[in-house]
Amino acid sequence: MHSRTKVALKREELALLVRDVLGSQRSVRRVDELTEGMFNAAYALELEDGASVVLKVAPPPELPLLTYERDLMRTEVEFYEHAAKEKVCPVPRVLAHDFSRTRIGRDFFFMERLRGTPLTRAKNQLTTGERARIQTELGELVGRLRTIRGRFFGYLQPDTGLQAGTWREAFLAMVAALLQDAERFAVKLPMPARDVLALFQSGAKVLERVEEPTLTHFDLWEGNVFVHRVEGAARIEAFIDGERAFWGDPLAELASTALFRDPEQETDFLRGYQAATGSPLVFTEEVRHRLNLYRAYLYLIMVLEGVPRGYSGLKAMAIRQYCRMKLRGELKLLASR
Template sequence: MKRTLTHEQIARAIAHARGPDTRVTGSRELAGGTFNSVHLLTLDRGAGRESAVLKVGPPAGTPLMTYEHALMRTEAEFYRRASAVPGLPVPRVLATGSDRTAIDGDHLLMTRLEGEPWARLRPGIGAEDQARLRAGLGRLVRGLHRVRGSSFGYPYADPPAGAAGSWRTAFEAMLADVCADARRYRAPLPVDPDEVLGLVRARGRLLDQVKTPSLVHFDLWEGNILLAEREGRLEITGILDGERSFWGDPLADLVSTALFGDITRDPAFLSGYRSSPLTADERLRIAMYRTYLALIVLVEGVPRGYDPQARAPLTAWAAADLEAALDLLRHGAGQRAAAVPPLRAPLPRRR
């Protein structure tokens, strides 16, 4: 699925984005992604050199999930809007392209941020530093959620999954789309998609509690967060991969931050994010968003042609969290969420 770019294609894209006098003097493809092609570039603009990252989507005709259209534009929009948050480290958008003039694929050129993925560094991080970083992430996410939109849903989706007047309308359409994708691609699921839709719709009144669209990243696991040493200690230096972002309930970001688990078991993060405990209604809304992310993970491997055996640990975690979230929706938030086995290693990159 991921394309291979030639030096000529990269040079043509850069010339189109930054002008014909900009030369590519260094290029290295970043390993690990399976969907987009990502290259770390050194650019010479005459007045000096700069580092940049070029991200290119898959070729036209690649099988996609419904929500995966216009991902590059969505990611660029996320960075532009999130850059207004003081202290939130996101790349600066240098250029975007979707007209296929320079390269046969949607692409995004952005500044390079310093650091290494948190998931890669985590084995060497002590408990005290881990708690400090988690609280810091909570504060950054709280700031992100102060960015408000004018409608609910995905920024470039057609109604009702985009430009919706209510969060209930948008989210039920988003969930219906992923359930339709599951049927279309015949993805193996541990539950019937109709049951998932029914459980969420039965508690749809809870979604009506969300009155204002907030900017939601929805992929804030530690593989998408960069850390670097500053003044002798690790700090968060980058928030990446905003292509899953949407306008919705800020509590939706408490799903990937816990990644196949219960955010209430992360008191450090919550201490930075908010001062009050989660209510029963809020826990049920989070359970809805856990079902949505778990379904995406379980379905996307089919159109992308992933090896089911290699992906088995990830799908097992997603299936277990899906069942735990559905139990909450069936029986209410008074019970403790079922435990999901902890992640033993960094998850594979999805992008």
């Protein structure tokens, strides 16, 4: 799908950035645009010295975006830096970044190019046992990720204005911002925005159990989990696209690791999660309620984001309708609680 946030660079501009940032003696041999992501422009660059890197370029800052998407690329780099420093999960190595907007008027960064492929494609080449092992490893890594703690709750970038001292306050601010975005972009929701907010607010007491801000990726669907074979064994190579990361409830991770599925049925994932955390994840009514809130929030993002990005065509329409249906179901469940 086309996205208006993916504003392309010319080959000469790419070559200039490589020389300017990675070294004056380095030149580009080959350029391949990476089309799977839907927010940033991305290019796989093969350099004359044999190195292979990825360049990601943010949208122009003047483009209208969702509130939480302000300085989104900076969140991705910060997620990688936290994960690499704490060594809890594999992420691509960031080679250089420039957030000054003095070179091309946009944020950009270079990172190493991964060798593997997204799990969405890799799983077709895996045996049943290998798929189970990957899910167990995913659970282990997600369980380890929850050990990274922050100083506040909410999105990482201060310009979003979506930070607070408690998770309840931060999460409700995040929801309110999305609903304001829905009105700003004239996106039709399953019910009026004020009624949606009331459902989130009525269930927010369960969020008070979350007392420590934990780094949460919140977009670990199979497309953002890279898999690579090492000595014949399929392993998770890296987590990518940490753009939606926030400091919050680690339980929210399950809204994306089990996207459109029931996390209670993900037995291999839960086995790995227990191995990493030392205790099983028990799906109490409170846990189910929190997951209900996080799924509703994620589906709300997915219903909204295609409008400012200008998604069009039958595929985009089908995805939006499906996400609206899933959102309606989660809101109905919240109402029943």
